[in-house]
């Protein structure tokens with residue numbers, strides 16, 4: 001498998017690898033939103049497509065479907081996304097909110113294979 | 124091993140656990156906490172922020188896991204009903220029993236409900252717990268009028284909460300003034316005026332006699348015969364210590380409530396202590412957290428320490444928070460006619476009242492009141508606490524020096540090291556400065572997490588920040604305004620780096636001069652710098668822009684965007700108005716005339732933005748840059764073409780100027796205006812640059828703004844001709860763009876500019892630096908580079924693709940929902 005870098009959050013291997021879209025459908029060093037079943041998933045890449053992360057699109061702060069439009073970045077070694085509304089930031093590894101005590105978001109593993117981006121789900 | 128039981132898991136009960144575990148682990152002390160409320164202790168002080176967005180989770184003092192991690196047995200939803208003092212045992216309402224060596228009562232207080240006829244009716248609430256707030260929120264949903272009984276600190280907070288719920292709040296106070304324990308008549312008058320302007324009606328001197336309504340509240344009637352129709356009432360008439368458990372187990376209590384304690388917070392049973400709002404110390408009940416925290420410390424010392432520490436009473440200074448009006452009351456606010464003389468400054472126009480009680484020798488302050496502007500509260504309070512001599516004449520303390528945003532104008536240098544800066548956590552000036560001295564790289568966040576300063580009521584944050592800066596300065600360190608953790612440079616330095624090295628993207632910049640992946644601070648900043656330097660459209664660097672710049676539209680609640688086409692000078696033809704109307708109708712947009720003389724179309728989905736702009740651009744509109752840090756509008760009045768007083772054609776000039784600077788990226792937004800005569804109908808003196816016609820030409824004003832801290836623009840040049848006027852604006856704006864810190868409006872920039880307006884005149888008008896020509900050329904370069912970024916976005920299919928909601932589906936965001944308001948759609952509340 002020609003996987004560039006896959007990031008594993010779930011302890012168990014996901015049951016479903018959903019083929020989301022082509023790498024080049026995503027903006028470089030930014031985020032976009034993917035629909036999977038009834039869910040909205042925010043997908044981000046770092047280092048010009050070399051590192052990928054996925055999380056829920058819903059910001060738990062005011063329940064807004066928005067995280068995919070947030071600015072990405074890092075805090076120390078932790079990759080993060082900042083919600084556009086009130087700049088709550090979330091780790092893209094653990095989902096933990098880094099600058100407030102609001103609940104963590106769900107994150108999902110991502111892999112890249114043959115020009116396509118896949119997101120891992122447990123169902 | 125010692126067994127301690129804490130009854131009550133409120134703020135003080137929690138703080139007791141936290142402090143205890145700092146010094147004693149589970150092998151030394153076994154700790155159990157009982158709390159009647161369903162959730163672990165939360166921050167009651169910031170309870171009102173529940174109305175403006177905080178969740179119950181946000182408010183927790185610590186999550187449940189914290190108790191587990193610290194070996195503290197936490198039993199929520201469990202009320203302690205009995206103390207068997209003989210056998211040193213408690214019983215709960217669930218029937219479980221537990222024995223103790225020491226018992227700490229931290230049962231707090233409940234809201235006092237006066238015995239008014241009808242208080243049991245539906246629609247009457249108190250304001251103390253999250254459950255109370257939930258009930259108020261759900262009952263108040265579709266109501267209009269509501270009242271708060273009690274015009275004290277908490278009552279006013281509750282009124283603000285009702286306002287946040289979109290209700291019309293009335294505050295009913297028995298005394299003849301607001302906050303009777305903290306304010307004098309004049310202070311109360313100003314506060315009343317301010318609150319009324321916020322939409323809170325104030326009724327003082329009203330004794331409520333009867334709560335009317337059949338089962339459910341419909342109105343209040345007062346002793347003077349008057350009535351008030353309201354549908355909801357929140358009672359905030361004081362607190363009653365919850366001493367029922369203490370009483371029933373035979374502990375001594377005060378006749379007006381509260382468990383009697385000695386200086387060691389010990390009750391008449393030596394194994395039982397009381398702390399927080401339930402404790403009555405020398406006839407005093409303290410309704411504040413800071414004394415409660417101090418009491419917790421004292422008890423730990425009594426039980427497990429050297430027993431010498433005792434509680435000596437506490438200062439009751441307070442600052443009203445959250446409500447949109449600054450109020451502070453400190454030391455002895457009312458003074459004492461024999462030993463002090465009040466110094467008073469009152470400004471009805473701006474709603475400012477300052478009262479300082481000064482000793483007869485004019486050397487010390489003993490207390491005071493601040494209404495309308497309490498920025499100096501911390502330092503003045505410290506001067507009282509530490510008996511610091513007034514520097515200079517007492518009168519100079521009355522008016523705050525204009526434009527200085529550091530309380531430092533009064534001199535934190537003069538405070539002794541022992542001065543307690545954070546009374547919630549008992550942190551002194553020395554604690555903060557020593558930390559900085561030990562690690563000069565420490566940040567405000569480090570200080571907060573190290574000392575817990577600023578984490579209680581948060582009121583000391585500005586002062587802690589000032590102390591940090593002052594200490595660094597005294598160590599000879601320049602306090603560097605680095606951008607964020609990713610760059611060790613200031614905005615100015617990044618500007619130079621980008622320019623000198625010809626850097627063209629964020630990735631290039633962070634790889635060459637920074638670390639990590641950047642963040643929400645440095646990315647938009649870089650975007651703004653790149654735009655100022657190369658005047659490229661924002662969309663070229665879309666993923667480093669703040670969301671408004673990324674999608675060239677302002678984001679709204681609910682996830683939709685707004686569209687504001689440019690209408691230069693506010694002049695528009697009927698045909699163009701028709702186009703706007705058609706677009707609004709077709710896409711079902713909410714329309715509103717903005718404060719900037721143009722029209723806002725709100726409620727567009729992301730995917731609708733390109734087609735909407737396509738239609739607008741086809742009709743000759745351009746982006747209005749309402750989303751950008753760049754020129755917004757140049758407002759005009761009708762001027763000499765129509766107006767009988769006008770001396771110059773202000774509309775034509777406004778349009779020319781707006782077209783000249785449209786799209787210009789800058790550290791913050793820029794607004795302009797042109798008035799046709801001295802009557803100033805375009806309000807030019809409140810703009811970043813404002814032009815007023817004179818018989819001979821134009822007067823040019825600069826560096827004004829409205830917003831939260833309005834500032835009048837100042838005259839830069841008078842009676843200049845049209846071309847000179849434009850030249851001066853070119854130079855002025857370019858100089859601002861090149862030297863201002865990020866997100867600094869022109870007014871703030873000028874306030875910080877060494878030499879102020881005189882210096883600015885030298886540079887811009889007299890060209891003292893010899894850079895005028897260069898500034899003009901650079902400006903011309905940016906102007907020549909202008910293109911409408913929306914035009915580019917709709918014409919380039921790659922760019923257009925970015926406005927799809929999903930990358931893998933053409934579907935729309937199903938999360939967006941609207942409701943109707945006065946015949947137009949608006950987003951459902953969040």
Ligand code: SRM
Pocket residue numbers: 677678679685687715716717718719720721722723749755756792794809827828829830831832868
């Ligand atoms: C639409 C408008 C209100 C209206 O319906 O009238 C508006 C709406 C917003 N203003 Fe404003 N301001 C509007 C005129 C004003 C004015 C009045 C004026 O321009 O004559 C002021 C005071 C004058 C001034 O700026 O000096 C004003 C002072 C602010 C401020 C405070 C700026 C300051 O320096 O203190 C902000 C916050 C900021 O910019 O950081 C702000 C920010 C905002 C934002 C962009 C907040 C945001 O990021 O979402 C609002 C966007 C709402 C939206 O949904 O689009 N708005 N805002 C007005 C648009 C004018 C236009 O045609 O472009």
Ligand SMILES: Cc1cc2nc3c(=O)[nH]c(=O)nc-3n(C[C@H](O)[C@H](O)[C@H](O)COP(=O)(O)OP(=O)(O)OC[C@H]3O[C@@H](n4cnc5c(N)ncnc54)[C@H](O)[C@@H]3O)c2cc1C
Pocket residue numbers: 130131132133134135136137157158159160167168169170171201202203204229230231232250251252277280365368398399400401409410411412413415444580
């Ligand atoms: C809206 C609001 C704003 C405020 N703003 C400020 C402010 O700006 N600054 C400031 O200093 N203070 C402020 N206060 C006051 C501050 O919140 C209190 O001083 C502080 O919470 C007191 O803490 P406590 O632990 O003594 O009591 P509480 O926080 O009341 O905690 C007592 C707890 O014990 C529980 N309990 C009682 N009896 C039993 C029992 N028998 N068994 C088990 N559990 C029991 C109660 O249910 C409660 O949870 C404010 C209060 C409110 C309501």
Ligand code: SF4
Pocket residue numbers: none
């Ligand atoms: S004043 Fe401006 S920023 Fe505030 S709510 Fe109104 S439009 Fe929004």
Ligand code: FES
Pocket residue numbers: 059060061062063064083084085086087088
């Ligand atoms: S909605 Fe995301 S931070 Fe507020």
